[in-house]
Amino acid sequence: MIELSASFMVVAYIMVVGITIGAIAALLQKDLLRAAFISGAESIALAFLFQALLAPDLGLTQAIVGTVLLPGIIIVGIFKTRRTEEE
Amino acid sequence: MVSVDSLYDKIKRWTVEFVGGRGYSNQMTGYMTGELQTAVFTLILASLFRIFSIPLAIVLLIAVVAAILYFAPMIVHIERESSNDLNRVLFWVVIYFAIIIAVTLWGR
Amino acid sequence: MIESISNLWSIPLLVMIPIFATIIVNLLFNRNKAIKYISLISALSLVVITLLSPYGFQWFTGQPALNPNTLTFTFDASIPAWRMALEFYFGPLQQALIFVMALILVLVIGIATNGLTKNQGPYIGMIFLLFASAAIIVMVNDLYHLWIGVEIGSLVVAGVVAASGEGISQKAALKYTFFSALSGAGLAIALALILGLTGYSNISDAIRYIQTTNLNGMSSILYVAFGFFTLSWIYAGGLVPIHPLKSEVYGAAFPHGTAMLQTQSKLMLVAIGLVMLRLFGSLPFAREVMLSISVLTMMLGVVMALLQTDLRWILAYLIVSHSGLVTVGISLGTYDALVGGLFQAVNDVLYMSVLLLGCEAVYYLGNGTSTKTAAGIAKKAPWLALAVVLGTFAASGIPPFNGFQSEIILIQSALKVGLPEVAVVILILSVTTFIALFRAIYSIFLRPADTTHLVVSGLIPSEAQEVGKETPIPRGLYLSLAILVVITLILGVYPDLVIRFLTPVAQAVSIPWYP
Amino acid sequence: MIEVTIQLLSFFAAAALVIIGITGMLFLDNLIKKIIAFILLSDGVNLMLVAVGYVEGGIVSILLPGMSPSEFASKAILVFPVGIVLTNIVISVSTTAVLVALVIMLYRRYGTLKSSKVLKEERR
Numbered sequence: 001m002i003e004l005s006a007s008f009m010v011v012a013y014i015m016v017v018g019i020t021i022g023a024i025a026a027l028l029q030k031d032l033l034r035a036a037f038i039s040g041a042e043s044i045a046l047a048f049l050f051q052a053l054l055a056p057d058l059g060l061t062q063a064i065v066g067t068v069l070l071p072g073i074i075i076v077g078i079f080k081t082r083r084t085e086e087e
Numbered sequence: 088m089v090s091v092d093s094l095y096d097k098i099k100r101w102t103v104e105f106v107g108g109r110g111y112s113n114q115m116t117g118y119m120t121g122e123l124q125t126a127v128f129t130l131i132l133a134s135l136f137r138i139f140s141i142p143l144a145i146v147l148l149i150a151v152v153a154a155i156l157y158f159a160p161m162i163v164h165i166e167r168e169s170s171n172d173l174n175r176v177l178f179w180v181v182i183y184f185a186i187i188i189a190v191t192l193w194g195r
Numbered sequence: 196m197i198e199s200i201s202n203l204w205s206i207p208l209l210v211m212i213p214i215f216a217t218i219i220v221n222l223l224f225n226r227n228k229a230i231k232y233i234s235l236i237s238a239l240s241l242v243v244i245t246l247l248s249p250y251g252f253q254w255f256t257g258q259p260a261l262n263p264n265t266l267t268f269t270f271d272a273s274i275p276a277w278r279m280a281l282e283f284y285f286g287p288l289q290q291a292l293i294f295v296m297a298l299i300l301v302l303v304i305g306i307a308t309n310g311l312t313k314n315q316g317p318y319i320g321m322i323f324l325l326f327a328s329a330a331i332i333v334m335v336n337d338l339y340h341l342w343i344g345v346e347i348g349s350l351v352v353a354g355v356v357a358a359s360g361e362g363i364s365q366k367a368a369l370k371y372t373f374f375s376a377l378s379g380a381g382l383a384i385a386l387a388l389i390l391g392l393t394g395y396s397n398i399s400d401a402i403r404y405i406q407t408t409n410l411n412g413m414s415s416i417l418y419v420a421f422g423f424f425t426l427s428w429i430y431a432g433g434l435v436p437i438h439p440l441k442s443e444v445y446g447a448a449f450p451h452g453t454a455m456l457q458t459q460s461k462l463m464l465v466a467i468g469l470v471m472l473r474l475f476g477s478l479p480f481a482r483e484v485m486l487s488i489s490v491l492t493m494m495l496g497v498v499m500a501l502l503q504t505d506l507r508w509i510l511a512y513l514i515v516s517h518s519g520l521v522t523v524g525i526s527l528g529t530y531d532a533l534v535g536g537l538f539q540a541v542n543d544v545l546y547m548s549v550l551l552l553g554c555e556a557v558y559y560l561g562n563g564t565s566t567k568t569a570a571g572i573a574k575k576a577p578w579l580a581l582a583v584v585l586g587t588f589a590a591s592g593i594p595p596f597n598g599f600q601s602e603i604i605l606i607q608s609a610l611k612v613g614l615p616e617v618a619v620v621i622l623i624l625s626v627t628t629f630i631a632l633f634r635a636i637y638s639i640f641l642r643p644a645d646t647t648h649l650v651v652s653g654l655i656p657s658e659a660q661e662v663g664k665e666t667p668i669p670r671g672l673y674l675s676l677a678i679l680v681v682i683t684l685i686l687g688v689y690p691d692l693v694i695r696f697l698t699p700v701a702q703a704v705s706i707p708w709y710p
Numbered sequence: 711m712i713e714v715t716i717q718l719l720s721f722f723a724a725a726a727l728v729i730i731g732i733t734g735m736l737f738l739d740n741l742i743k744k745i746i747a748f749i750l751l752s753d754g755v756n757l758m759l760v761a762v763g764y765v766e767g768g769i770v771s772i773l774l775p776g777m778s779p780s781e782f783a784s785k786a787i788l789v790f791p792v793g794i795v796l797t798n799i800v801i802s803v804s805t806t807a808v809l810v811a812l813v814i815m816l817y818r819r820y821g822t823l824k825s826s827k828v829l830k831e832e833r834r
Contacts, residue, residue, distance in 0.1 A: 012716050016723040023730045023750045032742050039746050046753055049723065052716050053764045054771075054787045058795055062756070065799050070749055070806055077742060077810035081817040085740045086824060116634065121501040124627055128494040131616045135490070138483075138614070166502060169495060171439040173370045173829045177377070177736050179436040180426070188422040191480050192415060339794060346801050350808055357812060362819050366829055369741075369812040376748045376805055377735065380728075380755045383798055387755075387791065391762040396790055 012052055015045040030085050032078050040071040121162040126155050205248030206283045206334060209293065212237050212244075213327035217320035224316040231308040234319050238304050241326070242297040245290055255281035282336045282397055288537065289334050291696035292462055295541055298682075299458050299548055300326050302675035306451045306555065309669050318358045322455050324351040329459040332466045337397045338386045341470065345382060345427060348463060349375030352456060356448045364447035370440050378430035385423035388416050389474070402473055421475045425484065428471060432464035432518045435491045442499070446511035450555035454548040457514045461540045464518055468525035468536075469704060476528055476706045485526030490617065492519035493624045500631045506554050506564040509635050510547070513590070513628060517543050520621065524605055529612055529708050533701035534694060535604030541693055542589070542597040542686065549586030549679045550632070552672060553579060557639060559668045566638035573640040576668060580640040582676045587636060589683045591629035597686035598625070612708040720761040727754025741813045741823045745806060752802040756795045763788030 022042030029035040043066025051059035092100075133151040137144035158164055168175075216237040223230050300322070307319060328348035335341050349372065357368040390396060392413055393404040410417065428434065433441025441460070445453045468485075475481040496516025503509045521543060524536015554564055556579050562569040573580035589596035592603075602625055609617040686693060731751025735744050764787055771786040813823070820828050 009714070009716070012719055016719050019723045020726045020730070023727055026746055026750070027730065027734045027738060027743060032740070035743065035746055039749060042750070043753060046757060049716075049720055049757060050760055053720060053760045054768055055760050055763075055792050055795075056770060058756075058760060058792060058799075061796060061799055065803060066753070069803055073803070073806050073810050074742060074745060077745075077813055080814045081742070081823055085743070086822065117501040117503070117631070120627070120630055121498045124498050124501065124623065125494075127623065128498070128620065131619055132487075132490065132494075135487075135614070135616045162498065162502070165495065165498060169439050169499060171367075171370070171443050173373060173440075173825060174736060176370070176374070176436060176440055180374070180377070180429075181732070181736065183429075183436045184422055184426055187425050187484055188419060190484055191418040191421055191478065193480070339790075339797075342794075343797065343801075346805075350804060353808055353812070357815070362816075365812055365815050365819070369809070369816060370829060372805065372809055372812065373735065373744065373748070376751070376802075376809075377732070379801070379805075380731075380751050383755045383794065384728075384758065386794065387759045387762045390788075390790065394788075 008052070012049070015048050015052075018042070018045040019049070031083065032085060033075065033083055036071040036074040036078065039074075040067040043067055043070070118160075118162055121165075122160060125161045125165060129155065129161075202253045203249065203251035203285055205244050206251075206253040206285050208244055209241065209248075209285075209330050209334070210327055212241055213323040213330070217323045217327075220316045220323070221320045222316070225314070227308065227315055230315055230319060234304045234308060234323070235301070237323070238297065238301045242294065242301060245294045245297055248285060248290070250286045250290070251284075253283040253285075281339060283331075283334045283340070284336050285334055286699065287696040288700040291541060291693055292333050292465065293330055295544055296326060296329060296458050296462060299454055299544065302548070302552070302678065303451045303455045305671045305675060306552070306669075307449075309671055310449075310451070310555075314358070318355070318452075321351050321354045321358065322452070325355065325455050325459045329462040332463050335466070336399060338389060338401075339396050341398075341467070342379070342382050342386055345431060345463070345467075346375075346379050348431075348459060349379065352444060352459070355452050355456060356444050359447060359449050359452065361447065363443070367440070367443040367447040371444050374430060374437065374440060378427045381423040382427040385420040385427070388420040388423070392416050392420075398470055398473065405474070406477075417475070417478065421471070421478065421481055424467070424471050424475070425488070428464070428467045428485075429488060431467055432460055432522065433492075433515045434488050434519065434522065435495060438492065438496055438499070438512075438515045442496070442508070442511040442515050444511075445514050446505075446508045450507065450510075450551045450558070453511070453514075454551045457547055457551070458544045461518060461521060461544055464521055465525065465537060465540045468522055469700070472525060472528050472706070473704055482526050482528055482706075482708070485522065486617070489519045489522035489526055490620055492516060492522070493620060494519075497624055497627045497631065501627065501634075503631075504566045504635075506557065506566070506569075506635045506639060509631055510550055510554060513550075513631065514543075514547055516624065517547065517590070517628075520602070520605065520624065523617060523621065524608070527608060527612060527614075527617075527708060528704075528706045529608055530701050530705040531604060531608035531611060533705050534697050535601050535608055537697045537700065538690065538694055539601035539605060542601050542683070545679055545683050545686070546586050546589035546596070546598055549582060549676060549683065550590065552676050552679070553583035553586060556668050556672050556676070559666050559672075564639070566635050569639045570642045571640075578673065579668065579676070580636075582680050583636060583640065585680050585683070587629065587632045589687070590632065592625040593629075595684065595687050597683045597690070600687055600690040715766060717761050717764045717766065720757055720764070724754045724758035724761060727751065727757065730754075739824050739826055741816075741825050741828065744825065745809050745813070748809070749802065749806060752798060752805075756798055759791040759795050759798070763791035 019042055022038055022045065026035045026038040026042060029038065043062055046066060047059045047063040050062055129151050130148065133147040134144055136147050155161060216234060220230050220234055303322060304319060307322065308315065324347065328344050328351060331340055331344035332348065335344060353368040353372040356364050356371065389401055393401045395401040395404055429437050445456060448456060471485065493516050496512050496519060500509050500512035500516060503512060521536050521540045524532045524539060557564050557569060557572060560572055560575060589598045592598040602621060606618045606621050609621065727750050731747050731754055734747025734750065738744055738747060765785065768787045769785050771789045771792070773782050816828050817823060822828060
């Protein structure tokens, strides 16, 4: 059981801000590969929030799927098409 | 010699005009029928508002008649607005969603 | 606790047989003969199962009821003691709808296994998955499986459409999948809201909670949930803002694939519509919103159908506009209107399949399905012309056919609730259907063939379709056309054959209309 | 003043993700970017579902030995949203795979990722 101490809440704030900034940053990249990696990093923060919301199984699943599988699929797509966004 | 157009000539020119550059095709009958259908449908839809209030329906009917006359070939607008462009459809969906929520919340 | 309630044997079979058939057929990949027999046998077994099965339930995590005698009907919202029950129900409505779908499945598979030569296994498999998803959605009584069924169905639709291999069909599949992502997320949010509000995933339980509990501060959450539900409803049936995407999906798939696609989407429309009527039907303005969506769908669909010059696209838009007819019945919500709407769903599936299979047969004659290139087919294939004309009569509601029976019920019920405008719209729809279809049928079937070049010379070249080689129409196509036409005639003369399956649902679900 | 709990924070994050996702799907032109926006959207929906099921001061929904069922039922978080989210993660992976496959096919055909070129409207 996780005790919700003050420092824990500080980390939670950082994670929420990180999710938001990561989401926006992923969509603003010109380099699609970098966008895929940033969306993977965003889902680590998401996995932390799942953990904090008392769903550790989801945290584990999200950490694996969101950082490896989904960016992997997108990276495959990028390598089969093109890496940068065209003007 | 000044040529005086009869009503038939005017209507014929108008209808030929709005199928425009496509020239004569068997699409034209479709456009004509579609135009009439749209006019009738919009009038009926406007009159449906009598279930909310009758004065509103009367005002709407007059407004719709004016709108039909103003946007004369309405079918062109309808064809353009129901295009299969993904972003346009998504835009309409967002607007539609907002209207649905607003109307149901208003009914509360 | 009484343990005498047992799960029904047929419900898991109806879902699992298509899924197993998908897996087997997918593994066989290109062994066409084996694929043909296995898929035909499993499709026929689905028909037999729906015919023989008794009515009953399938529970996954349900608790037995205190008194089994009160368990009359799942669509009756007054079942006690079901907590968190993930539940399937097979009743008269489900029997009728799934039987019709299984029939179409047999015919479609019979045609697809003869016509296709490449990648037959995955394609047939996806058609089976279409059946499975629609069967799940029709039988389901909990929000969780409803959502899963919608998600499976949307992915499979994309697959079936992309299988036809043209650029336009891949584009249609991509657009449809993007929107399905949006509406699937919306449905999940609606699920979360209803779950947070009531605590039940079972629809009957949620309805009972909403009806018996005072939701004073929280009821606006219900409206937001209604909005998201509407989003997935319009997505499933291609109602108004989605009609360009959905009609593109219908037009871009193979015509026999479209026959299955439209069956699935009509069934999804009926099932989600009934869930919405049960959950939100008593909210003020909810049914008015649904009614206005359906009227707009009828209008825009049929007007867009008038503008097309290709029989394929005319049919695509007509299917969308006729699903508006189904939803008019459901959104009016009275007993008569519900019977009319559900009956219209069955009829629609049948006569649109006649027209779609006729469109498929026109392909075999070489000149495409555009009104500009194809001509004079009535001379080459008189029986095909007859079948398509009869299908047109059924679609436009001419008396001895089934379209007439359901449309007259719908018109009468619209008049009875005091909305003559809706009745007028339905009438105009049926007349315009006739106009839109007969324009194409005249050009394709009845116009003499030798004047074609005059029309073609005035064309924009890119619009002209590739002119293929003429191949004889397979016998199976004629046989399925004959079966479907006979069924439309029989249902037109004896509508009670279907209506008696629909009345129990209509009685349980109907809500009187207060103007 | 409202006390900021982890649940409220999660709702804000979920709303931000959903809004960013929908905006991205609507206004971004690149097809891969649209797919990434969809991933963000489904992440937001997942977070919202989990936050709905959260119970303040609750426990992880595992029935440990020595715990009575009634105590478990009163303290544990809702199990059902967790199941839904697990399904939704799987579904979003498969939807992404289908989308990427279709995008690759369209790229081979048209040679561009711009949705304003690939998915532009067509007149029939």
